[in-house]
Amino acid sequence: MKKTTTMLAAAAGVLALSVSVASAEKLVIGLASEPTSLDPHFHNLGPNNAMSLHIFDRLINQDEKQRLMPGLAVSWEPIDDLTWEFKLREGVTFHDGSAFNADDVVCTVERAPDVPNSPASFGTYLKGKTAVKIDDYTVHFVTEEPYPLMGNDLSTVPIISDETGCSASTEDFNAGTAAIGTGPFMFESYTPGDSIVMSRNDGYWGDAPAWSEVEFRPLTSGPSRVAALLAGDVDMIAGVPTTDITTLEGNDEIQLSQGVSNRVIYLHMDQFRENSPFVTAKDGSEITNPLMDVRVRQAISMAINRDAIVERVMEGVAISAGQLLPEGFFGVSENLEPVAYDPEGAKALLAEAGYPDGFAMTIHGPNDRYINDAKIAEAIAQMLTRIGIETAVETMPRSVYFGRASRGSPDGLPEFSFILVGWGAGSGEASSPLKSLIHTHNADAGFGASNRGRHSDPEIDAVIEEALRTVDDAKRQDLLAKATEMAIENVAIIPTHFQVNTWAAKTGLRYIARTDEYTLAIGVVKD
Amino acid sequence: MTVFVIRRLMQAVLVVILMSVIVFFGVNVVGNPVDMLVSPDADQAEIQATIERLGLDRPILEQYWLFVKGALQGDLGNSFIFGEPALKLILQYMPATLELAFTSLILAIVFGIPLGLFAGLYPDQPVSKAIMAGSILGFSLPTFWVGLMMIILFAVELGWLPSTGRGDTAMFLGFETSLLTLDGLSHLLLPALNLALLNISLVIRLTRAGVREAMGQDYVKFARAKGLSTRRIIFVHVMKNIMIPVVTVLGLEFGSLIAFSVVTETIFAWPGMGKLLIDSILQLDRPVVVAYLMIIVLFFVIINLIVDILYSVLDPRVRLQDQGQ
Numbered sequence: 001m002k003k004t005t006t007m008l009a010a011a012a013g014v015l016a017l018s019v020s021v022a023s024a025e026k027l028v029i030g031l032a033s034e035p036t037s038l039d040p041h042f043h044n045l046g047p048n049n050a051m052s053l054h055i056f057d058r059l060i061n062q063d064e065k066q067r068l069m070p071g072l073a074v075s076w077e078p079i080d081d082l083t084w085e086f087k088l089r090e091g092v093t094f095h096d097g098s099a100f101n102a103d104d105v106v107c108t109v110e111r112a113p114d115v116p117n118s119p120a121s122f123g124t125y126l127k128g129k130t131a132v133k134i135d136d137y138t139v140h141f142v143t144e145e146p147y148p149l150m151g152n153d154l155s156t157v158p159i160i161s162d163e164t165g166c167s168a169s170t171e172d173f174n175a176g177t178a179a180i181g182t183g184p185f186m187f188e189s190y191t192p193g194d195s196i197v198m199s200r201n202d203g204y205w206g207d208a209p210a211w212s213e214v215e216f217r218p219l220t221s222g223p224s225r226v227a228a229l230l231a232g233d234v235d236m237i238a239g240v241p242t243t244d245i246t247t248l249e250g251n252d253e254i255q256l257s258q259g260v261s262n263r264v265i266y267l268h269m270d271q272f273r274e275n276s277p278f279v280t281a282k283d284g285s286e287i288t289n290p291l292m293d294v295r296v297r298q299a300i301s302m303a304i305n306r307d308a309i310v311e312r313v314m315e316g317v318a319i320s321a322g323q324l325l326p327e328g329f330f331g332v333s334e335n336l337e338p339v340a341y342d343p344e345g346a347k348a349l350l351a352e353a354g355y356p357d358g359f360a361m362t363i364h365g366p367n368d369r370y371i372n373d374a375k376i377a378e379a380i381a382q383m384l385t386r387i388g389i390e391t392a393v394e395t396m397p398r399s400v401y402f403g404r405a406s407r408g409s410p411d412g413l414p415e416f417s418f419i420l421v422g423w424g425a426g427s428g429e430a431s432s433p434l435k436s437l438i439h440t441h442n443a444d445a446g447f448g449a450s451n452r453g454r455h456s457d458p459e460i461d462a463v464i465e466e467a468l469r470t471v472d473d474a475k476r477q478d479l480l481a482k483a484t485e486m487a488i489e490n491v492a493i494i495p496t497h498f499q500v501n502t503w504a505a506k507t508g509l510r511y512i513a514r515t516d517e518y519t520l521a522i523g524v525v526k527d
Numbered sequence: 528m529t530v531f532v533i534r535r536l537m538q539a540v541l542v543v544i545l546m547s548v549i550v551f552f553g554v555n556v557v558g559n560p561v562d563m564l565v566s567p568d569a570d571q572a573e574i575q576a577t578i579e580r581l582g583l584d585r586p587i588l589e590q591y592w593l594f595v596k597g598a599l600q601g602d603l604g605n606s607f608i609f610g611e612p613a614l615k616l617i618l619q620y621m622p623a624t625l626e627l628a629f630t631s632l633i634l635a636i637v638f639g640i641p642l643g644l645f646a647g648l649y650p651d652q653p654v655s656k657a658i659m660a661g662s663i664l665g666f667s668l669p670t671f672w673v674g675l676m677m678i679i680l681f682a683v684e685l686g687w688l689p690s691t692g693r694g695d696t697a698m699f700l701g702f703e704t705s706l707l708t709l710d711g712l713s714h715l716l717l718p719a720l721n722l723a724l725l726n727i728s729l730v731i732r733l734t735r736a737g738v739r740e741a742m743g744q745d746y747v748k749f750a751r752a753k754g755l756s757t758r759r760i761i762f763v764h765v766m767k768n769i770m771i772p773v774v775t776v777l778g779l780e781f782g783s784l785i786a787f788s789v790v791t792e793t794i795f796a797w798p799g800m801g802k803l804l805i806d807s808i809l810q811l812d813r814p815v816v817v818a819y820l821m822i823i824v825l826f827f828v829i830i831n832l833i834v835d836i837l838y839s840v841l842d843p844r845v846r847l848q849d850q851g852q
Contacts, residue, residue, distance in 0.1 A: 036608050044566040117610030119564040193798025194693050219796045231682035231690040399811040403559025446570030
């Protein structure tokens with residue numbers, strides 16, 4: 001019956017020779033986490049960025065694999081060491097009918113890093129860059145040093161209108177009066193905690209969305225989200241709990257979509273303290289930090305049965321990791337495989353390093369941040385105990401965990417010795433984890449901000465820094481891959497697996513899974 | 528009466544001051560909100576800037592002093608996450624919770640009192656035994672489980688009611704409410720029933736116990752001897768006496784319904800204060816948590832006052848003047 005209606009509607013559309021042949025259909029999506037604002041520059045946070053993609057375009061879009069695609073800019077290239085030239089798309093209009101041009105870009109770049117009360121600003125991506133209008137459809141981005149990641153950085157910044165947006169407050173955006181972009185959908189209503197409704201922008205410059213209206217509903221409780229889908233109250237949900245995947249697979253009315261994410265789950269080890277607070281001899285006495293020894297780190301990596309974690313803990317919904325990003329991303333190495341499970345070899349290495357009887361330590365991890373995070377920590381502890389490293393497990397809510405993991409010790413240093421964490425590469429390429437997790441911690445230069453193990457190797461640092469200066473894509477790719485290989489060889493970090501995300505929709509609908517974990521209405525297609 | 532109210536208000540101020548100390552310091556020793564706020568891509572300088580902007584680098588006593596200074600001027604601080612005044616945020620979510628709590632209170636009375644009355648008057652009937660057995664279930668089953676079961680039964684299997692959300696709302700006296708639209712009511716029914724379940728059971732048990740006790744009292748015997756009809760005895764004389772514990776408990780429970788409907792609101796994705804509170808706790812949005820708890824303290828103080836006044840209406844023996852003075 002539904003299909004007939006759809007076909008009739010579509011037929012009517014064709015008969016009327018309308019420009020848009022898409023039928024008048026409404027899509028309801030159940031979200032796992034709610035955006036905190038509709039101001040696209042207010043909070044640099046996944047759910048907010050995903051939501052703003054509906055109403056606002058970027059100069060450069062990231063496709064479902066986070067490859068850069070022309071957005072409001074049709075081309076971008078460096079014209080000298082310090083200048084990137086962006087050619088803008090002509091003939092694009094905002095939802096209120098005003099034309100898009102270079103003024104909008106310039107004022108966006110001014111507003112985005114500087115929104116009042118913003119908890120996390122876009123300054124992260126815009127600092128050190130100045131936008132200069134050359135003509136209505138040409139903008140130059142000027143930096144003080146050669147900067148290769150211009151495209152990646154600008155693919156995160158939503159463009160607002162200089163007439164309605166740049167002088168508007170966050171409240172104006174939430175009320176809808178300023179939520180005027182060039183994107184595929186137009187603001188209709190926003191009720192915090194309940195719903196966000198948008199309608200199709202029929203004048204969209206890109207592919208017309210298939211949906212005339214989209215409603216997003218934040219359903220933060222996993223079981224309720226699944227129930228809402230089964231009850232038919234929503235057409236699609238994000239963040240399917242792993243425990244429900246098997247049941248939903250057997251349901252004829254539900255179709256699952258899965259895809260690997262840009263998020264690697266990894267272990268950081270204390271490599272900066274002679275005596276690490278959570279590493280002791282088995283009798284509890286203080287010992288020199290064994291994690292300083294690369295052989296011990298190798299042994300730990302070899303003792304972890306990644307396939308078992310993927311199969312048992314993650315119920316098959318994850319991919320074993322041998323580096324910082326899954327294959328297909330810019331900057332990954334082709335030479336790295338997940339470290340093979342080898343408990344005997346691990347024991348031999350421990351003995352060689354002078355710990356034939358092992359030692360004792362504690363693994364710390366969050367219990368509400370990553371898929372099955374606490375269970376993974378428990379599994380790893382068991383695997384390490386098997387090779388003689390008696391490992392206790394302590395997990396805690398992320399609100400407590402991350403603060404302690406980053407600067408919880410009395411002198412403001414990372415508190416723990418051995419931690420489970422995850423990293424999603426927002427830029428969609430390997431410099432993001434290399435810069436934050438592997439490079440020596442250096443507050444002045446902004447490197448190693450999340451290097452909670454404080455691994456430090458000047459040679460790797462030099463390669464990473466060179467990559468961050470290299471504008472030539474092929475050369476940079478090689479440098480990033482090289483830095484990754486060096487880091488893995490030194491066991492600066494132990495990657496365990498890449499998270500795989502699952503969406504579920506009514507049969508007949510399919511979601512094009514995205515590596516950035518975003519849930520977008522334009523990614524929902526009819527089979 | 529006036530003296531009583533004034534004295535009660537003074538006590539309330541003391542309670543509020545004490546609570547502000549406990550809540551503020553309690554919330555501020557847990558975790559670090561900065562790590563919940565900044566983007567993972569942020570570097571050390573940005574993290575430091577955020578710490579300073581939120582005032583988290585200041586000594587805790589200074590932070591408390593700033594909070595008190597603001598609170599006295601009606602400013603309970605800005606939400607870290609939404610950047611808006613915490614008070615405004617809570618008030619924005621309040622109508623949804625009030626209507627949910629109010630509806631479930633009505634359900635508790637409408638179901639609880641007649642069922643309890645029946646069970647008390649005819650304790651040996653099988654129906655009464657079924658009512659009492661049901662009330663034990665209502666007590667002991669966890670709210671989140673019952674809520675999910677209700678969704679699965681009424682929304683997924685039978686398809687009679689929507690599973691989650693608030694539905695269409697209509698404006699009434701400047702507030703959005705679901706009570707005035709059919710769609711809104713259908714969304715309201717399941718969560719309200721879920722929230723009311725415990726209180727229905729509570730009221731049933733209180734009423735039954737009260738009725739059983741009262742029916743044996745001299746005044747009932749005397750009323751019978753006087754020739755009053757059973758209806759009059761039950762609905763005028765017995766009811767008046769058993770309502771005192773029921774009103775006390777419902778008054779306190781109404782406070783809990785408003786303050787801690789967290790579980791029900793989360794399961795039914797009801798956009799109320801409870802959901803705001805739990806989200807704020809999870810994300811360490813301290814100003815919202817503190818403001819919320821302060822408001823709840825005020826709520827309880829006011830409800831208790833109202834309950835005390837209701838006492839005197841129901842039972843003239845309870846005098847509100849200060850006794851012993």
